[in-house]
Amino acid sequence: MSVIATPARQSTGGISARTVNRVVIYGLLALFALFYLMPLFVMLVTSFKTMDEIQNGNMLALPQAPTFEPWLKAWGETCVGLTCAGIKGYFWNSIKMVVPAVLISTLLGALNGYVLTKWRFRGHTLVFGLMLFACFIPFQSVLLPMATILGSLGRFGVTLRNATGLSFGLGNPTVNLVFVHVVYGLGFTTLFFRNYYEAFPTELVKAAQVDGASFFQIFRRIMLPNSMPIFVVTVIYQFTNIWNDFLFASAYAGTGDAMPMTVALNNVVNTSTGVVEYNVNMAAAMIAALPTLLVYVVAGRYFVRGLMAGAVKG
């Protein structure tokens, strides 16, 4: 539906007016591209500069003697709070939290979506509505009760460990965060799969039922092989959301060795002791951003589809 480019209204000065038009459009688009790229560019460039160059040079200038030092320092040496062992530990914390949380919530979402579309019962809309609304609540309204419960579970875990020698993950901040992210991610994953399976032909399921296939057989043999795209969308969406989460992370693992990447990054940047090493801060920020950026670069199309599906009920 290109409008400006159509030749319908070309008058005498048509060609030149059109050219001007195109130049303006491309100019504006390029200008905005600069606006969006600028912070990333500055971050990247700064992370390869020495402190000397940062203080005396121009923010936008390319590094004169590019150095990997800040990246190595951010990864292995910089101080997060009082411990100075870099952010690598926290990076792994995030991975240990993200992988199980994404897998569990996605799988549960797939099963829920399957039930809510192909095995409907009275009140299925209400059940779905209640789960859907849960996606939109401000998490501040559940933050405190969850902290209380996690605290009690932690104390119970200590008792359990004293009694049996095993705490079964109770009280472990990473386990807690996995649990929290599964609970509050279920709404979205269910939404994604429900909308996807809604369009999936029910006749196929009916036919398999007539042939005597069971609930799980149908799910495994018919639904799953046809769910690849929505799995990719859901996994990417959940991965990005959980990796980037800060509120839960700071509330339930805000201090200590178990804090995820986002909290650690915030601590690195806001540590006020000694000289602020901007290049190290920027390198740390880049490291925190890399996993999600990488996913975006590799599977941008699915990423956008996930955002859209989360925004508009399809």
Added chain:
Amino acid sequence: MTTVATQIKLTPEHNARPGASMRSRLQDALPKLVLAPSFAITVVFVYGFILWTVYLSFTNSKTFPSYAITGSRAYQRLWRWTFESDPPSSWYTSITNMGIFGFLYIFICLALGLFLAILLDQKIRGEGMLRPIYLYPMALSFIVTGVAWKWFLDPGLGLEQTLHQWGWTSFHFDWIKNKDFVIYTVVIAGVWQASGFIMAMFLAGLRGIDGEIMKAAQIDGATTFQLYRRIVIPLLRPVFLSAFIVLAHLAIKSYDLVVALTSGGPGGSAWLPSNFMYEYTFKRNEMAVGSASAVIMLMTITAIIVPYLYSELREKPR
């Protein structure tokens, strides 16, 4: 959960048929059994916890929860603080900031998103390259966005310093350190992050418009401007609604960005209600007040989301 019970009663043939094995009854209940844990989790950890928070807001909990109802003192305090503008109470600052941030963030994102989408829809060469550039900030954490913009807007290091070096020495831009303007820097970073996504929503909407309508309007002699104002933009109404819901929801939930970009601003001048809630609950030992503010946030979002979800779920009664 009651649905499970009634559903079993509603299918009496299994009880009537004595040959019906345990197995087939299990098969019938299986779908509900599979859904039940997720639903139970939602009921307890979302709705139960919300009630819990509401309950706490009517107690006088300080550092630790107390469970004796003491009335609506927390709400009365918030109400009093709402009008305490000189010197501004933290709550007054938070809700005024919410108003400024919410309005500008939503308005600029919608305007910029629509504008970029229309530009991109003019048969642009290199669209495939530009679109991801506009959209990538959405993949970043608010913390990363905050760190990047904190650097960029820092008067001593960022934009101001750069322009000084280029010779524009009278240029002055210290909003991020200025208590009256710090909230606008949150708007800038927020718009940077979300506007590309809104652009993608509008672009998808534009691509869905029937080309015939456009042609007909052009034949009738409509100018490009008229075409967009009278035909295209009204047709995009559903996209405006979805985009508004997304943005309003993001705005009310915004917390991380304020923390990372401004650390709360000078004297807490960049707080939003979410920061107020966190600080009062976990740092200032005013749990009841924190809970009351969380309830107010929840009610605001509910007022926006519930009518929307209700209409969306009702549309397809299949």
